[in-house]
Amino acid sequence: MSDFIREVDEEYRQDQFRHFLARYWVLLLLLVILVLAAAGGWRGYQYYRxxxxxxxxxxxxxxxDAGTADPKASVAVLEALGRDLPAGYGLLARLRAAGELGRTDAPGAVKAFDAIAADARIAEEFRDVAALRAGLLVVDSAEPAELRRRLEPLADSNSAYRSVAREMLATAALKRGDDAEAGRWLDAIVADPQAAPDSRQRAGFFLGLVRAGKPAASSAAPGAAPAPVPAAVPEPASTPAPAPAHP
Structure with missing residues (x-):
């Protein structure tokens, strides 16, 4: 008896399924076509990107690689690429153009780096690199208040570039004879457990001079310059990677 009931139930379900297919087969076919089209479209879009x-x-x-003997022409080419290329390589071209401009026109390069640092569409780490490069160009000429405005945000404990920014601020303070401010920034580097060992070593050396009351001129002798700042953000390997998506 149970086998008979099971067979009847199975027949009923099959009959219901046939009725469902007869009624909705067109919609089901369209759904399959849409899924396949969406998958193909996505793969095509990825290939295009x-x-x-x-x-x-x-x-x-x-x-x-081509470069040019004319710096102005080189800057013009890179600036054009910065406008034309997608966000990732466009940003690299803008940074490179600003760096090239810094060889002949420091104020113009500062303006270019400032424009990148103020562009909210760019990721924060790249904006910080641009701000740091601008600060490096004015570290010997800017007024103390202007230099602090530029570099103190980068010297914050949450900044990836805090050690470099602190060294720049300390060096500038030493050059103008402000041992108190220089000591504050140097001490911040020494006390930072995440600072690079060479940065902490340099800071410790100059902090010792400051605390010993050595003249600022001696402290700012060759070798007191801050750690080198990268000429640009790390560039892709020889085989170009896909450009980062636009923010």
């Missing part, structure tokens, strides 16, 4: 990124990378590296 990859091709665009590779083309942008090739243009960027060609411009960098």
């Amino acid at each position: 990859q091709q665009q990124a590779e083309a942008a990378g090739a243009r960027y590296f060609d411009a960098v």
Whole structure:
């Protein structure tokens, strides 16, 4: 008896399924077509983005490798690429252009780096690099208040570039004879457990001079310069990677 009931139940379910297919087969077919089209479209979009990124990378590296004896022409080419290329390689071109401009026109380079640092569409770490490069260009000429305005946000304990910014602030303070401010920044480096060992070693050496009451001129002797700042953000490897998505 139980087998008979099970067979009847199975027949009923099959009959219901046939009725369902007869009624909705068109909608089901359309759904399958839409799913396949969406998957194909997504793969096509990914391929398109990859091709665009590779083309942008090739243009960027060609411009960098070609170079030119005319700095103005080189800057013009890089600035054009900064406007034309997608966000990732476009940003690299803008940073490179500002760096090249700094060789002949420091105020213009500061303005270019400031524009990058103020661009909210760019990731914060790249904006910080631009702000640091601008600060490096004015570290010997800016008024103390202006230098603090530029560099103190980067010297914050949450900044990835705090040690470099603190060294720059300390060096500038030593050059103008402000041992108190220099000692404050040097002490911050020494007390930072995440600071690079060489940075802490330099800071400790100059902090010892400051506490010993040595003249600022002696403290600012060769070797007191802050750690080198990268000329630009790390560039992609020889094989261009896809450009970062636009924020």
